[in-house]
Amino acid sequence: MKILSIETSCDETAVAVLECEGTEPNASFRILGNALRSQIDIHKEYGGVYPALAKRAHAENLVPLLEKALEDAKLLVAGSTPAPVTLAETLEREPVMHTAFTHFLSRYEKPAVDAVAVTYGPGLEPALWVGVNLARALAHAWGVKLIGVNHMEGHFLAGLGIENEGVIELKEIQTPVLGLLISGGHTELDLMNDWRSYECLGKTRDDAVGEAFDKVARMLELPYPGGPEISKLAEAERAAGTPNDVTLPRPMMNTEGYDFSFSGLKTAVLYALKEFETQTEEVKMKMARAFEDAATDVLWSKTRKALEVTGAKTLVLGGGVSANRHIRKIFAEGIAAEFPEVSLRIPAHALTTDNAVMIGIAGYYRALAKDFKDPATLRANGNLSLA
Ligand code: KG4
Ligand code: ZN
Numbered sequence: 001m002k003i004l005s006i007e008t009s010c011d012e013t014a015v016a017v018l019e020c021e022g023t024e025p026n027a028s029f030r031i032l033g034n035a036l037r038s039q040i041d042i043h044k045e046y047g048g049v050y051p052a053l054a055k056r057a058h059a060e061n062l063v064p065l066l067e068k069a070l071e072d073a074k075l076l077v078a079g080s081t082p083a084p085v086t087l088a089e090t091l092e093r094e095p096v097m098h099t100a101f102t103h104f105l106s107r108y109e110k111p112a113v114d115a116v117a118v119t120y121g122p123g124l125e126p127a128l129w130v131g132v133n134l135a136r137a138l139a140h141a142w143g144v145k146l147i148g149v150n151h152m153e154g155h156f157l158a159g160l161g162i163e164n165e166g167v168i169e170l171k172e173i174q175t176p177v178l179g180l181l182i183s184g185g186h187t188e189l190d191l192m193n194d195w196r197s198y199e200c201l202g203k204t205r206d207d208a209v210g211e212a213f214d215k216v217a218r219m220l221e222l223p224y225p226g227g228p229e230i231s232k233l234a235e236a237e238r239a240a241g242t243p244n245d246v247t248l249p250r251p252m253m254n255t256e257g258y259d260f261s262f263s264g265l266k267t268a269v270l271y272a273l274k275e276f277e278t279q280t281e282e283v284k285m286k287m288a289r290a291f292e293d294a295a296t297d298v299l300w301s302k303t304r305k306a307l308e309v310t311g312a313k314t315l316v317l318g319g320g321v322s323a324n325r326h327i328r329k330i331f332a333e334g335i336a337a338e339f340p341e342v343s344l345r346i347p348a349h350a351l352t353t354d355n356a357v358m359i360g361i362a363g364y365y366r367a368l369a370k371d372f373k374d375p376a377t378l379r380a381n382g383n384l385s386l387a
Helices: 038-044 051-072 095-106 124-140 150-157 209-219 226-240 263-274 282-310 325-339 357-368
Strands: 003-008 012-023 025-038 115-121 144-152 162-164 167-170 175-181 187-194 197-203 316-318 343-345
Touching: 003 051, 003 095, 003 124, 003 357, 012 051, 012 357, 025 051, 025 095, 025 162, 025 357, 038 051, 051 095, 051 197, 095 124, 115 150, 115 357, 124 144, 144 150, 144 226, 144 357, 150 167, 150 175, 150 187, 150 357, 167 357, 175 357, 187 282, 197 282, 209 263, 209 282, 226 282, 263 282, 316 325, 325 343
Parallel strands: 003 115, 115 144, 175 316, 316 343
Antiparallel strands: 003 012, 012 025, 025 167, 162 167, 175 187, 187 197
16 A cells, blocks of 8 residues: 655654555555655754744645655656645645645646545644645545544654665564653653554653753753754763763652653753853763753653553654664663563664654554545644544
8 A cells, every 4th residue: 555644743844655565563664755854944043943934834845845755756647637626725724835736736647646644733733734734635636545643653653663775664563562752842651552542651741851952952052953962962971981060850750650841850950050150061061961861861760660560562762852872772771671571662763753754654554444534624633642
């Protein structure tokens, strides 16, 4: 089955085409096309994602990326596809995209695609709508099924895959699967008891861990997004081997349950910084390391407890923050030492941050369960939850 997938929930505009095969627990996904444009440069000066600009950039970039992904997949055939009668209404709120899409339909035949999958939440609602509306228009124009995908399920399931020469395989996955999803917008521990059936064990009560990385980076006068910058400084500090005299709190680390809180940790960095007269490179390195250590400790100890209590057989990490090398290392060491029977899955670097491949993967599992949406009524839902 060929799925065209669309992701516009935050600051990446992405379209992918996957050839999907198999069933759970053994399925494989060949990446035929994968077009992505990041808006990091647009949002850099705001130090975070600016919703109105995100929406506009998605609306400008989506049709060119659609064309690129289909071209890479060698699925574009010159010709034309009649515009559905509902098109003007479906794309009413995105006039630029309406024009581009009408032009697209006038140049190409319906490609050999079986379904369109789109992220419909959670995320920035104005941004989500752009993807949802194009997906609805495509489903109408091509007469194919429409699949609504939860962005978090995308991170969760894509994280389970192992990539080899453009093919992602989800093989011999044993349930229950515990997922730690850590990104700029989310920090949550979810348990997939059986395929497509989730239970949310806990989540952040305030800032997401990626948001804390970004805010601390701003305090340290580092560019956005801050995660990779903090990580680089922290690595350098560890490599230097100097004893670290900055200690930061581990909020909620020993409380009951699986909720997180990162806003206090961020404030603690602010106060710790006041102890130093100037922010030298040395101070930044110390602080980055102390922050990364504290955040990692909290993430690992909650995850560790959840593994113990649930008896999960697989642990998956997902979301932008799972690109963090220190977090990956601590989790790998912790699993090897304490849970050798648990299979740890950490996505390949390119799959950690937002992309459309993960939406196609999650979309396929929805299609296997015949969970399709009506293109006339699918709505974006910024607060969509997994459980
Ligand atoms: O999943 P993602 O691309 O977008 C959201 O859905 O939020 O995650 C982006 C977040 C940003 O906060 C970024 O700073 C963080 O992931 N991030 C990292 C690293 N790379 C990206 N955080 C820590 N260490 C990294 N190496
Ligand atoms: Zn994400």
